[in-house]
Amino acid sequence: MTRPIPDLPRPRPPRTPLEGRYCRLEQVTPGHFADLWHAYGKDTEGRIWDYLPYGPFESRDDFFAFAQATYLGDDPLFHAIIDARTGKAVGVASLMRITPEFGVIEVGHINYGPPLQKTPAGTEAQYLLMRRAFEELGYRRYEWKCDNANAGSKAAAKRYGFTFEGIFRKHLVVKCRNRDTAWFSITDDEWPAIRAAFESWLEPGNFDEAGRQKIKLGADGTRLHQQHQQQQ
Structure with a gap:
């Protein structure tokens, strides 16, 4: 049964941190740039x-100039992902295309440095943003979109519980290439x-x-919970 539509518009995302067991998410500031460049x-x-x-960048100064122009706005609202073990920023993810009047929001501009890839912190960061x-x-x-050629991103979306909705052909031009965009979503009743x-x-x-x-x-985003129930 479809849930009632909540009161609209919904609030815009705040800039307060998100605390997890393996990571912490903070609004990106210039103080994170050096850690991100290193990661x-x-x-x-x-x-x-x-x-x-965008990217890759030939120099630290080039990256810092890009980050200053890109990471500090309101939409996309970039979050630095801080590894709880080291206290260092090791990647970013943003809430973007924020549409309070319809209660729709997208996660994007996800960029995980190698220290964050395939770690509990990387998965937890996505959970915290969804929550x-x-x-x-x-x-x-809650939407996820990616280049249809990006097999890793599509696999991640499915692992996180997103439903594939289709492909927008020649949706964008990225780095002088046609981009077909794969669309995914999670809805509030699935959450x-x-x-x-x-x-x-x-x-x-x-x-x-x-x-x-x-x-x-x-x-499918639910299998683990089902397995745990069966084991109990």
């Missing part, structure tokens, strides 16, 4: 920039099951001493 530099081949409309959108702000729809899957997966007991996951976060 991104771990990708010596520059692959993390392949599907973004803010659905629970704190009461949004109806409770997806939230439970995330929270089960993020429990410390789901990781061994080397930090390896014991049970995967399911491709």
